[in-house]
Amino acid sequence: MFSRTALARAFALPIEQQCARFSVARACLHSTAAAASTTTKTTSTSPKNAHPTSPLTATPHVQTSSSTTSTTTSTSTSTSTSTTTTTSSSPIDLKKPVAPTFTSPLQLTQSLLAQLPQLTSQRPHYIVSHLHDRPYLLTQGDSIRLPFLMPKVKPGDVLRFNRASVLGSRDFSLKGSPYVDERLYECRVRVVGVDAEPLRVKEKTKRRRRHVQHIKSKHKYTLLRVMDVKIKTAEELLQEGAVVV
Amino acid sequence: MTVQGIRTVTSARNGVGAFILQCKRLDFHYCDWAGSSRGMVSFLKHHLPSFAKANPQIEIRVSPRPHKHPVIKGHYVNGREKAICVRNLEPEQIFNKANLLKAASGEKLKRTKKPIASLNESVRGIWDPYHGGFKSV
Amino acid sequence: MRPSVRLLNLEVPSIHGARSLYVCSVCRHEARPRPIVARQFLRNASSANSLTEKVRRKIWGTDNPPGLKDPYGGEGVIERKFKNKHAQTVVEEETPEASQALDTAASEDAAPAADDYEPATTWEGLDRVGHLGRWFDIAPAATEVYESFQVKKKITKQGLLSLAAHQTVVELCLMHKLGKPLTSICEVVEHDQSVFKLIWKTKIVPASNGQWTAALEYPDKEAEEALVYIFEQVGGQNVAPEIEEVTQDVDVEDARSDTTDIVDMDGSKQPFFGYQRTRDNGFLSLSLDDPATKFAFLKRFSQLTGHFFPDPAVHSITTVQQVVDYVQNLAKPKPKKLAEYLANNPRYQSMPNVKVFAKRQKRSDRDEELGRKKLIEAELRARGLIE
Numbered sequence: 001m002f003s004r005t006a007l008a009r010a011f012a013l014p015i016e017q018q019c020a021r022f023s024v025a026r027a028c029l030h031s032t033a034a035a036a037s038t039t040t041k042t043t044s045t046s047p048k049n050a051h052p053t054s055p056l057t058a059t060p061h062v063q064t065s066s067s068t069t070s071t072t073t074s075t076s077t078s079t080s081t082s083t084t085t086t087t088s089s090s091p092i093d094l095k096k097p098v099a100p101t102f103t104s105p106l107q108l109t110q111s112l113l114a115q116l117p118q119l120t121s122q123r124p125h126y127i128v129s130h131l132h133d134r135p136y137l138l139t140q141g142d143s144i145r146l147p148f149l150m151p152k153v154k155p156g157d158v159l160r161f162n163r164a165s166v167l168g169s170r171d172f173s174l175k176g177s178p179y180v181d182e183r184l185y186e187c188r189v190r191v192v193g194v195d196a197e198p199l200r201v202k203e204k205t206k207r208r209r210r211h212v213q214h215i216k217s218k219h220k221y222t223l224l225r226v227m228d229v230k231i232k233t234a235e236e237l238l239q240e241g242a243v244v245v
Numbered sequence: 246m247t248v249q250g251i252r253t254v255t256s257a258r259n260g261v262g263a264f265i266l267q268c269k270r271l272d273f274h275y276c277d278w279a280g281s282s283r284g285m286v287s288f289l290k291h292h293l294p295s296f297a298k299a300n301p302q303i304e305i306r307v308s309p310r311p312h313k314h315p316v317i318k319g320h321y322v323n324g325r326e327k328a329i330c331v332r333n334l335e336p337e338q339i340f341n342k343a344n345l346l347k348a349a350s351g352e353k354l355k356r357t358k359k360p361i362a363s364l365n366e367s368v369r370g371i372w373d374p375y376h377g378g379f380k381s382v
Numbered sequence: 383m384r385p386s387v388r389l390l391n392l393e394v395p396s397i398h399g400a401r402s403l404y405v406c407s408v409c410r411h412e413a414r415p416r417p418i419v420a421r422q423f424l425r426n427a428s429s430a431n432s433l434t435e436k437v438r439r440k441i442w443g444t445d446n447p448p449g450l451k452d453p454y455g456g457e458g459v460i461e462r463k464f465k466n467k468h469a470q471t472v473v474e475e476e477t478p479e480a481s482q483a484l485d486t487a488a489s490e491d492a493a494p495a496a497d498d499y500e501p502a503t504t505w506e507g508l509d510r511v512g513h514l515g516r517w518f519d520i521a522p523a524a525t526e527v528y529e530s531f532q533v534k535k536k537i538t539k540q541g542l543l544s545l546a547a548h549q550t551v552v553e554l555c556l557m558h559k560l561g562k563p564l565t566s567i568c569e570v571v572e573h574d575q576s577v578f579k580l581i582w583k584t585k586i587v588p589a590s591n592g593q594w595t596a597a598l599e600y601p602d603k604e605a606e607e608a609l610v611y612i613f614e615q616v617g618g619q620n621v622a623p624e625i626e627e628v629t630q631d632v633d634v635e636d637a638r639s640d641t642t643d644i645v646d647m648d649g650s651k652q653p654f655f656g657y658q659r660t661r662d663n664g665f666l667s668l669s670l671d672d673p674a675t676k677f678a679f680l681k682r683f684s685q686l687t688g689h690f691f692p693d694p695a696v697h698s699i700t701t702v703q704q705v706v707d708y709v710q711n712l713a714k715p716k717p718k719k720l721a722e723y724l725a726n727n728p729r730y731q732s733m734p735n736v737k738v739f740a741k742r743q744k745r746s747d748r749d750e751e752l753g754r755k756k757l758i759e760a761e762l763r764a765r766g767l768i769e
Contacts, residue, residue, distance in 0.1 A: 126368040141258045142363040155348050156264050170369050190260035193267055194348040197356050223350055225260035272743075277719055286720050294729040297736045307724060308739035 100162075106183045106242040113234050113244060115172070120233045122169035127187050127229045129161040130179070138187065144224040145195060153191045153222065161187040167231050174231075183240070186230045192223040256364060266302050267351045270320035271343060274310035281332035285315035288336040296340065300347060317343055321351025531568075533653070536688035538713035541659040544666075545582075546686040547706050549573075549654075550679055551597075551665040552581045556613040557678075558594045564678035568685055570616055575655045577612055580605050582657060586664040594675060597668065666703040680705070 108116075119125075126139045136144060138161075153159070162182035167174040174180060197219050204213040238244075259265055273289060276282045289307055297305050310316065314332035317339070321327070327346055331339045438447045502508055537543060553567045573581065585599040600606040670676040676699065680691050689709045691699075699705055721740040724730050730738060749755040762768045 124365065124368055136361060138361065139363060139365045139368055141261050141365060142361050143258070144361050145357060147360060155266055168368065190264055192260045192264070193350040194345070195350055195352070196354055198354045225258065227261055275720060289720060289724065290727075293736070294727075294733065297733050301735055303735060305733075305736045306739065306743070307721075307736070308741070308743045309719075309721060310742055 100182070102183075106181060106237065106240070107245050108234070108237060108242050109245055116234045116237075119167070119169055119172040119174060120231050122171060125167065125169050125229045125231055127161075127164050127168075127185065128166040129187055130163040130165060131161065135165065138189075138226045138229060140226055140229050142226045143192070144189065144226070146222045146224060148222070149194065149220040150191070150222040155191055155193045157191040158227065159189050159191065159224070161189060183242075184232055184237070186228065186232070188227040189224040190227050192225050195221045195223050197221070258364070265322065266300075266347070267322050268303055268319050268347045268349065269322055270304040270306065271346060272316075272318040272320070273305065273307045274313070274316045274318070275307070276311050276313055276315065277309060278311065279314070282315040284334045284336050284339055285331055288339045292336050292340055296343060303347060317346055319346035319349065319351075321349070323351045325351045325353070327351070532685055532688040532690075534688070536713075537653060537686070539658075540710060542653060543687060543706055543709055543713075544660045544663070545654045545657055546683060547702055548586070548660045548665050549578070549581050550682045550686060551586055551594075551668060551702060552584050553613070553682065554675065554678055555586070555594050555598045556609060557616070558675075559598070560610070560613055562613075562616065564674060565681055567613075567616055567678070567682055571685070577609075578655055578657075580609055582661065584609070585662050586668065588664055588667050594668065594672075597664075666701070666706065668702045670700055670702065670705070 124139055126137055128135045128137050130136070131146070132148075134147075138144070164180050164182075164185060164187065165176050165178060167180055167185055174184070199216055199218045202215040202217070204215055205211075232240075259267070273285070273293070275285045275289060277286075293305070293307070297303075314330050316328050316330050318326055318328045327349060329342050329346060331342055334342070438449075439445060442448065537546060554564055557564050557567055580601075583601040583605065585601075586597050587599045589596050600609070670679055676696070679702070680696060680699075683705060684690060687709060689712060691705075691708070695708055699708065719740070721738055724738045725740070730736050746755065749758060759768065
C-alpha cells in the first residue's frame with residue numbers, strides 16, 4: 001500500500017507544496033454555476049431549505065484555547081507536517097517539523113464563503129484524514145491504533161494532520177480534490193503510547209522434511225488520540241489572510 | 246436534527262485534554278550475587294539517574310530480589326502490570342526494555358483489525374430511507 | 383602371582399575353591415559354583431575330615447586305612463613349587479628385629495598375666511588409653527602453644543601502614559649494609575621504643591641506581607652507630623639485653639624532644655608506640671626489583687601489619703608504593719551491595735521519584751503500603767492465628 005510515490009508525496013516538501021497549491025486553486029464551494037472542472041464540492045445531503053438548528057453565526061468555538069496550548073507545549077510532527085505557530089521550545093531540534101511555506105494566500109470563492117458557516121456551525125465534525133495515503137475517518141476523542149510504528153515520536157507528542165480529503169458534519173461535507181487545503185481546518189492528535197500485538201508464531205514446513213520452522217513476529221503499533229477536529233470559520237480565515245476571489 | 250437521548254457522563258479519554266502517561270510506576274529488581282544481573286546492576290548504577298530525570302512522572306523503585314533473575318515491572322493506571330525479565334541483557338538493552346514499558350498502554354495485547362475505536366456516535370447518523378434527499382422511492 | 387600360576391588357577395579352578403575368580407566369557411556358565419557335596423569329591427582328599435577319607439575309613443573299617451593317604455596324589459607339581467616359593471618369600475619379608483620385638487612384647491605381656499590374670503567384667507579400674515573426651519581439661523604443654531608469625535590484629539590505618547613500611551625499609555637497608563641475611567630481621571618481633579624512635583627518625587633518600595645500601599640518612603652520627611650496633615646483634619643469641627643496654631642512653635636524649643609526635647603515651651597496646659605517621663615519604667619510591675629484597679620486605683611487612691600477600695600480588699609488585707597501595711586497597715573494601723551504593727550515591731538522593739530499598743519487597747510490604755496491613759493483622763489476631 002505504501003508505494004514509493006505515496007511516501008514521497010507524504011514526506012517530501014516540494015511535492016507537498018505543489019499539492020497545497022493545487023488544492024488551494026481548487027478549493028471552492030460547489031455551486032451549480034461553478035465550472036464543471038472543479039472537483040472540490042460541498043454536497044448538501046439535506047434538502048436546501050432544511051437549515052441546521054444550530055445558529056449559523058456560531059462564535060469561534062472553544063477549541064481555540066486548547067489549540068493554543070497544544071501548539072505551545074508540543075512538538076507537532078506528522079507526515080508532511082505543517083504547524084503555523086510552533087514555538088521553538090522543543091528540546092530536540094531534529095524533531096522540529098518543517099514549517100510550511102505557502103507562496104500564495106488561501107483563496108476562497110464566494111460560494112465557499114457563503115456555505116462555510118453552515119458547515120462550521122453544525123457540530124460535531126468528522127474528517128477523513130490521510131496518513132501514508134490511507135484514509136482515517138476521525139472525530140474528536142477517537143483513539144487510533146496506526147497499523148505501523150511511527151518513528152521519532154514519544155508519548156505525549158502532539159501531531160497535526162494536514163492531509164484531509166473530506167471535512168464534514170451531519171448534513172454538510174467539504175470534499176477536496178484530492179485534498180482539502182490544510183489552512184481550512186485543524187486536526188490534532190496526541191501520541192498516547194506504543195502498543196504491541198500478541199506474539200504470532202507461523203509454522204513453516206517443507207515437503208518430506210521432518211522439521212517445522214517457527215517464525216515469530218510481534219509488531220508494534222503507535223496509539224494516537226484525536227484531540228480536536230476543528231473547521232475554521234470564515235471570519236477566522238479572513239483574519240488569517242484569506243483572499244476572496 | 247434528530248431526537249437525541251440523554252447524554253451520559255463523559256468517560257475518560259486520555260490525551261484529549263490533558264495527557265497522563267499510562268505507566269505510573271517501574272520496579273527494578275536485581276540480585277547482588279547472580280551473574281545474570283550484571284547488566285541490570287550496571288544499568289542501575291549508571292543509566293538510571295538519567296532515565297529517572299527524563300521521566301519525572303514515573304515512580305521508580307529499586308529493590309533486590311535475591312536468587313532470581315533481574316526483572317523490570319511496570320504498573321499502569323488501569324491497574325494492570327507488565328513484567329519483563331532482563332537476564333543477561335546489556336544496560337542498553339535494559340534501557341530499551343524500560344522505554345518499552347514506559348510507552349506501553351498497560352492493556353492486554355490484542356490483535357485488532359480496525360485502526361479506529363470511537364466512543365462518539367456516528368456523525369452522519371444511521372441511514373434512513375424516509376429522510377434525506379432521496380430522489381425516488 | 384606369576385602368570386603361569388594365574389593360568390593354572392584358570393585352568394584348574396578347583397584348587398583353592400576360588401572358582402569364579404578368573405573366568406573367561408566362554409566357560410563362564412560352566413564355572414558357576416557347584417553344590418558343595420559335589421565339590422568335596424573333587425580334591426583334597428588328603429585332609430583328614432574330607433569325604434573321601436571318611437569313605438576310605440568306612441571301606442576299610444579302621445581309622446588308619448592302608449594305602450596312600452591321598453589317592454589322587456596330593457597337590458600337583460606346579461602347585462607344590464609355587465607353595466614353596468611363596469612360603470620362602472614371606473619368611474624373607476619378615477625382618478628379624480620385628481619378629482624379635484613381637485616376641486619380647488608377647489613374652490612380657492604374657493609373663494605377669496600368666497599367674498593371676500582375671501578377665502575384667504567391667505571397664506572400671508582399667509588403664510585408660512588417650513583422653514577419653516576429657517582432653518580439653520588438660521593444660522597445654524609448652525610446645526603446643528601457637529604463636530602467630532603476623533600480628534594478631536591487622537593494621538589498616540594509612541599512617542600506620544606507612545610507618546610499618548618505613549620501618550621495614552630502614553631495617554632492610556641496615557641488613558643490606560651489614561651484609562646479613564635479610565630475613566633474619568623477622569626474629570625481632572618488636573623493637574624497643576627507643577630503637578623504634580631511631581628508626582623513625584632515619585630518613586630514606588633513594589639513590590639513583592636503586593641501591594638499598596646507600597639509601598639511609600641518619601639524624602646524626604650517634605644514631606647511626608647505635609643502629610648499626612643494634613642490628614649487628616640481630617640473628618645472634620642474646621639480642622634483647624644488648625638492645626636494652628644501648629637504648630638506655632638514647633632514650634634519655636630523645637624522650638623530651640619527640641613527645642609531641644606521640645599521640646598516645648600508652649604505647650604498650652598501641653602498635654608503633656603511638657606514632658601515627660612517618661616523617662618523610664622517600665621510602666615509597668624504593669624499588670623491589672631484587673627478588674631476595676622483595677621477599678624479605680614482604681615477609682617483614684606482613685609480619686608487622688598482619689596482611690598476607692598472595693602470589694599474583696607479589697608478582698605484580700615492583701615498588702614499596704605498590705605494596706602500601708595494595709594493602710590500603712584491601713583495607714577499604716568497596717560497598718558490595720548495590721543498595722548501599724545507590725543509597726550513598728548523591729545522584730539518587732536528589733531524585734524525588736526514585737526509591738531504593740535495601741530489602742526484598744514482599745507482599746506484606748505491599749499490604750503495609752496500601753494501608754491494609756493493620757486490618758489483616760487484626761483479623762488474624764481475632765481468629766487466633768497470630769499472637
